[in-house]
Amino acid sequence: MSTLSFSLDPSAAQTTPSQRTQYPIVTGTSVVGLKYKGGVMLAADTLCSYGSMAKYKDARRIRTVGTNTIIGASGEYSDFQSIMDTLEGHTQDDVNYDDGHKSDAKSIHSYLRAIMYQRRSKMNPLWNDLVIAGSGFLGYVDKIGTTYEDDFIATGFGSYLAIPILRSKWRPDLTEGEARALLEDCLRVLFYRDCRALNRIQIAKVAEGETGVVSEPYELETNWEGAGFESTKGGMEGDGGW
Amino acid sequence: MASLLHPSQTSNPYNLKPGEVSSGTTIMAVPFKGGVVLGADSRVSTGTYVANRASDKIAQLTENIFCCRSGSAADTQALTDYVKFYLQQWEVESGRPATVKVAAHLMRKICYQNKDNLSAGVIVAGWDPVSKGQVYNIPLGGTCIEMKCAIGGSGSTYIYGLTDALYKENMGKQETLDFVKKSISHAMARDGSSGGIIRTCVVTEDGVEREYIPGNKLPYGP
Numbered sequence: 001m002s003t004l005s006f007s008l009d010p011s012a013a014q015t016t017p018s019q020r021t022q023y024p025i026v027t028g029t030s031v032v033g034l035k036y037k038g039g040v041m042l043a044a045d046t047l048c049s050y051g052s053m054a055k056y057k058d059a060r061r062i063r064t065v066g067t068n069t070i071i072g073a074s075g076e077y078s079d080f081q082s083i084m085d086t087l088e089g090h091t092q093d094d095v096n097y098d099d100g101h102k103s104d105a106k107s108i109h110s111y112l113r114a115i116m117y118q119r120r121s122k123m124n125p126l127w128n129d130l131v132i133a134g135s136g137f138l139g140y141v142d143k144i145g146t147t148y149e150d151d152f153i154a155t156g157f158g159s160y161l162a163i164p165i166l167r168s169k170w171r172p173d174l175t176e177g178e179a180r181a182l183l184e185d186c187l188r189v190l191f192y193r194d195c196r197a198l199n200r201i202q203i204a205k206v207a208e209g210e211t212g213v214v215s216e217p218y219e220l221e222t223n224w225e226g227a228g229f230e231s232t233k234g235g236m237e238g239d240g241g242w
Numbered sequence: 243m244a245s246l247l248h249p250s251q252t253s254n255p256y257n258l259k260p261g262e263v264s265s266g267t268t269i270m271a272v273p274f275k276g277g278v279v280l281g282a283d284s285r286v287s288t289g290t291y292v293a294n295r296a297s298d299k300i301a302q303l304t305e306n307i308f309c310c311r312s313g314s315a316a317d318t319q320a321l322t323d324y325v326k327f328y329l330q331q332w333e334v335e336s337g338r339p340a341t342v343k344v345a346a347h348l349m350r351k352i353c354y355q356n357k358d359n360l361s362a363g364v365i366v367a368g369w370d371p372v373s374k375g376q377v378y379n380i381p382l383g384g385t386c387i388e389m390k391c392a393i394g395g396s397g398s399t400y401i402y403g404l405t406d407a408l409y410k411e412n413m414g415k416q417e418t419l420d421f422v423k424k425s426i427s428h429a430m431a432r433d434g435s436s437g438g439i440i441r442t443c444v445v446t447e448d449g450v451e452r453e454y455i456p457g458n459k460l461p462y463g464p
Binding site: 049051052053054055157192193194195196198199221222223224225226228229230232233234235236238 | 266284285287289290291292295296297298299300301302304305308326396400431432433434435437438439441452454456457458459464
């Protein structure tokens with residue numbers, strides 16, 4: 001891996017401060033993914049938060065790698081951008097070598113596992129939880145190098161709120177429309193219940209035999225018409241709230 | 243960038259204990275010719291989990307006096323209970339309805355005397371026949387300041403510029419309502435601890451009107 005020093009003078013490399021485990025600054029929240037009949041799909045909102053501030057509302061947290069893989073990232077956005085730089089470099093290398101080699105989702109997943117674990121072992125992690133999806137493959141890698149594969153995966157708050165929904169409603173023979181609706185349901189609940197979520201989302205899919213494609217962001221419908229919502233609770237007889 | 247606080251400083255602005263529930267919030271109150279408009283979002287959060295997405299942060303203290311609550315939900319609920327109780331006593335002893343000034347200063351007294359143990363920022367607003375519409379901002383620490391346009395809560399930091407730019411003296415009722423709804427929408431769009439629906443309350447000589455705007459019909463955002 002290449003390292004950049006602030007000056008071009010090689011002797012400065014010895015005096016740059018050593019890095020330690022950092023804390024994330026600009027962060028994305030959950031990513032949710034599932035396999036359906038005919039491919040795999042990922043979904044995430046387009047928000048990157050700066051602490052509690054919803055600073056960047058059009059951040060792209062799902063991207064394609066090469067032609068047949070999609071990656072969704074939660075956690076520190078700059079680390080995701082660095083990972084994408086590396087992976088896009090590999091894709092360009094494939095073009096340059098022109099030897100017919102193309103990375104697939106499984107090998108990218110393995111590669112990222114090695115990178116994440118290496119960084120963790122140097123106590124300077126890439127602060128991300130990633131979901132990698134491609135033809136017939138759906139895998140997870142986190143900032144300490146844990147990996148697993150499953151029929152549906154979620155990061156962050158999604159592992160608490162989306163996984164139960166997926167466990168209840170997922171089937172191996174979901175059609176594309178059903179898969180999309182299921183992911184939207186998950187992201188809708190996340191928008192209701194996660195302080196760091198937004199209702200503007202992207203869905204990406206890799207259909208069998210086709211290239212990966214990431215949709216344009218769009219807004220989710222939300223429901224605020226529950227009977228309990230409209231009635232006021234701060235009246236004289238109450239305790240002043242809730 | 244220096245003006246933006248680091249996330250480690252902003253993620254717990256009210257020094258909440260782990261597990262304590264907060265109305266990380268946007269609250270606002272503006273007097274107008276004839277009364278006051280109060281407004282608040284509806285999100286109550288425990289850390290980054292939304293414990294209640296449609297709460298009511300506008301509490302009634304007397305028939306014509308309300309308060310907007312921000313900070314620790316437990317602290318503000320207790321405060322509201324106390325002030326309500328004392329105001330009822332006051333009205334019985336003095337034989338007339340409490341004025342907004344009395345309510346605000348009662349709130350201030352409790353907040354000030356318990357400043358080390360409370361995390362509460364409130365806005366007391368209402369209408370009384372003596373001074374008509376009034377708004378008092380009572381932030382952490384127990385300062386009590388009458389204001390023409392009071393904003394509070396974690397979301398208020400994002401709309402200081404907007405309210406400074408849009409506020410005008412002597413607005414009418416509808417104009418003030420629109421101003422409050424718009425400002426709170428903008429705060430909700432940027433503050434992770436604010437969100438949900440907007441609840442408004444208009445208090446005039448003729449009574450109280452409460453309204454709610456669903457989260458998908460906000461003037462701006464989310």
